[in-house]
Amino acid sequence: MSILDTPQAVGAGTGVTAREWRNLLISGAGFIAVGFIPLAFGGYVLQLAISIVMYAALATSWLLFSGPTNYIALSTAAFFGIGMYTVAGGIDLIPYPVLIAGAGLIGAALAAIVGLATLRVSGVYFVIFSLGLAELVRQIMTWLQHVLGTMSGLYVTIDRSEPMYFWQLLLLTAVVYLVGWWIGRSRLGFALRIIGNDELVAVHCGINTARAKVILFVISSAFASIAGALVAPRWGYVEPVVAFSPFVSFQVVIMALLGGTHRLWGPVLGVIPFVLLWEVISIEFPNQTTLLLGVCFLLIVYVIPNGIIGLIEDTWHRRKAAGGSAPGPLQRLLDASPGSVKNLLQRGKSRNA
Amino acid sequence: MDIVIIGLLLGGTYALMAVGLQLQYGVARIMNLANGETLIAGAFSTFWFYAATQASPLYALFLVVPAAFVLNWTIYRVLILPLVRRAKNQGKLEVDSILATFGISFISVGVLLAIFGGEYLDYSYLARPIFIFGERYGLNRVVAFLASAVLCAALYLWLHKTRAGLALRAVAVNPSASGLVAINVARTSAFAFALGGAVTAAGGGLLSMFLTFDVSLGVVFTLKALVIVILGGVGDIRGTIVAAFILGFAETAVATLVDPGLTLAAAYVLFMIVLLVRPEGLFGRRTA
Numbered sequence: 001m002s003i004l005d006t007p008q009a010v011g012a013g014t015g016v017t018a019r020e021w022r023n024l025l026i027s028g029a030g031f032i033a034v035g036f037i038p039l040a041f042g043g044y045v046l047q048l049a050i051s052i053v054m055y056a057a058l059a060t061s062w063l064l065f066s067g068p069t070n071y072i073a074l075s076t077a078a079f080f081g082i083g084m085y086t087v088a089g090g091i092d093l094i095p096y097p098v099l100i101a102g103a104g105l106i107g108a109a110l111a112a113i114v115g116l117a118t119l120r121v122s123g124v125y126f127v128i129f130s131l132g133l134a135e136l137v138r139q140i141m142t143w144l145q146h147v148l149g150t151m152s153g154l155y156v157t158i159d160r161s162e163p164m165y166f167w168q169l170l171l172l173t174a175v176v177y178l179v180g181w182w183i184g185r186s187r188l189g190f191a192l193r194i195i196g197n198d199e200l201v202a203v204h205c206g207i208n209t210a211r212a213k214v215i216l217f218v219i220s221s222a223f224a225s226i227a228g229a230l231v232a233p234r235w236g237y238v239e240p241v242v243a244f245s246p247f248v249s250f251q252v253v254i255m256a257l258l259g260g261t262h263r264l265w266g267p268v269l270g271v272i273p274f275v276l277l278w279e280v281i282s283i284e285f286p287n288q289t290t291l292l293l294g295v296c297f298l299l300i301v302y303v304i305p306n307g308i309i310g311l312i313e314d315t316w317h318r319r320k321a322a323g324g325s326a327p328g329p330l331q332r333l334l335d336a337s338p339g340s341v342k343n344l345l346q347r348g349k350s351r352n353a
Numbered sequence: 354m355d356i357v358i359i360g361l362l363l364g365g366t367y368a369l370m371a372v373g374l375q376l377q378y379g380v381a382r383i384m385n386l387a388n389g390e391t392l393i394a395g396a397f398s399t400f401w402f403y404a405a406t407q408a409s410p411l412y413a414l415f416l417v418v419p420a421a422f423v424l425n426w427t428i429y430r431v432l433i434l435p436l437v438r439r440a441k442n443q444g445k446l447e448v449d450s451i452l453a454t455f456g457i458s459f460i461s462v463g464v465l466l467a468i469f470g471g472e473y474l475d476y477s478y479l480a481r482p483i484f485i486f487g488e489r490y491g492l493n494r495v496v497a498f499l500a501s502a503v504l505c506a507a508l509y510l511w512l513h514k515t516r517a518g519l520a521l522r523a524v525a526v527n528p529s530a531s532g533l534v535a536i537n538v539a540r541t542s543a544f545a546f547a548l549g550g551a552v553t554a555a556g557g558g559l560l561s562m563f564l565t566f567d568v569s570l571g572v573v574f575t576l577k578a579l580v581i582v583i584l585g586g587v588g589d590i591r592g593t594i595v596a597a598f599i600l601g602f603a604e605t606a607v608a609t610l611v612d613p614g615l616t617l618a619a620a621y622v623l624f625m626i627v628l629l630v631r632p633e634g635l636f637g638r639r640t641a
Contacts, residue, residue, distance in 0.1 A: 072451055117625055121632045124384060127451055131386065132576040132617060139617050250459065291463020297456035
């Protein structure tokens with residue numbers, strides 16, 4: 001019998017609890033509050049805010065796949081660039097909203113091909129494939145433009161005000177969160193957590209691991225493409241070298257790792273400080289950006305492997321422990337919750353035996 | 354015929370860089386995403402040497418190889434070893450080393466940019482034609498190929514005829530069992546990683562004799578080397594060399610028949626075919 005047949009073990013299939021409703025309401029109110037930023041600030045602050053929501057959408061959608069599976073996807077730039085190019089290529093023929101949806105679909109289709117080819121085999125092959133994906137798409141785009149005889153750059157000329165970009169990206173971020181929350185409490189999310197803990201266990205539970213991973217990768221990549229489509233008009237001029245810059249992939253991974261990858265709201269904690277830090281770096285040391293980006297990255301990997309969230313949770317638990325009383329059974333269960341799947345399974349096994 | 358010979362010459366030079374990565378991934382078990390930057394560093398140093406002395410770039414290898422060895426050994430000791438110790442299992446180490454070497458690759462690009470700048474670098478050495486079967490080929494390509502062949506043969510003999518080479522191959526097959534037969538796995542891994550870096554840098558030096566480089570190309574070469582290693586089978590030098598020739602042919606064919614800008618696509622097509630048909634590579638063993 002598969003563990004997934006027992007819904008009460010997951011909470012899947014059961015209704016939304018009062019606690020979850022409360023959290024949803026608080027998050028919704030939070031998003032609406034953030035939505036007032038363009039009314040209060042303009043100019044430079046709004047620019048930074050747009051940058052922050054854009055990376056929040058990208059890093060959180062990156063997390064949807066890479067968080068639970070532990071497969072580092074280095075392909076954000078490829079999908080982001082595809083989104084931009086979909087808009088740039090079709091803006092004279094097709095209405096903009098249709099193009100945004102189209103960008104998502106094209107990104108999803110490419111992700112499905114990549115996922116089906118690599119995710120059935122092993123995580124390392126997937127990482128390697130994703131590493132060069134942006135460069136591959138860039139080469140193909142350059143070649144296509146050469147063959148079709150168009151110019152290497154494309155202009156996107158539609159009128160959008162800065163607050164509009166902010167709201168569009170904020171809406172996208174909200175959708176990413178909602179989807180992430182929904183996946184987290186679905187059977188798919190449960191299956192992914194098992195895969196992340198121990199793929200062999202997942203296979204023995206009767207989970208179609210490849211299918212679960214491909215679905216998640218498709219969702220995550222489609223969001224990256226939509227983000228690209230949303231900011232394309234803001235850049236105005238789209239050319240291969242800029243649209244498929246490997247920096248985007250790299251920064252998204254850094255920000256997500258800085259925030260912490262084991263919680264849905266982890267990346268945003270990394271996005272805010274990193275965008276600000278990056279702003280300082282690119283103004284103060286414009287010629288050493290690559291070097292400093294690498295240094296930041298190594299610092300995060302070595303010094304705070306569990307991200308800011310890990311730090312917060314550590315201090316929280318230590319304070320709890322210092323408070324005297326030993327953690328009760330419920331507290332222990334909560335402590336272990338993200339990594340508890342394996343324990344649950346082992347407990348289940350010994351009970352069955 | 355052109356395609357066959359140019360592919361052969363290119364593949365032979367690719368073999369060296371891929372053997373370097375093979376040592377790092379197959380033996381030391383570190384998926385080194387900064388491999389391409391090591392190659393670029395080798396190529397740039399060779400360029401520098403040639404510009405300064407006008408002596409044959411082959412002499413530069415005597416400087417580049419030991420320098421790359423020391424540098425990679427240091428990287429392994431300082432940056433990778435803590436990860437090896439920290440990792441609870443192979444999967445965790447894989448994630449950590451991918452992240453760490455990804456960071457190292459960006460640092461390397463930054464350092465190379467600071468030293469050499471962002472321009473394309475190339476130099477003209479032995480740019481004379483040589484006639485093979487009545488067709489003209491660049492002499493520099495032939496010389497690079499021969500040098501690569503000599504180095505690959507030496508490495509192959511060393512791996513298969515000496516005790517130290519045997520130890521390396523043992524670690525490639527099974528690190529924990531190697532420990533049981535008194536092989537110092539940590540030292541062997543560090544050595545393999547350093548040697549791999551040195552071999553890759555030598556490959557870069559040879560490639561610089563006929564290719565144009567700039568800093569941003571590192572990731573492309575990392576990818577080519579990875580595709581070769583996977584195509585040949587992880588842990589098998591023979592497979593790597595055969596796969597390097599296959600990629601050399603494929604790239605030359607695409608560059609000649611379709612467009613020179615699509616060489617990476619050729620590598621990806623090969624990669625796709627391997628993944629779909631034979632994920633363990635040409636010479637790899639199917640894991641149970």
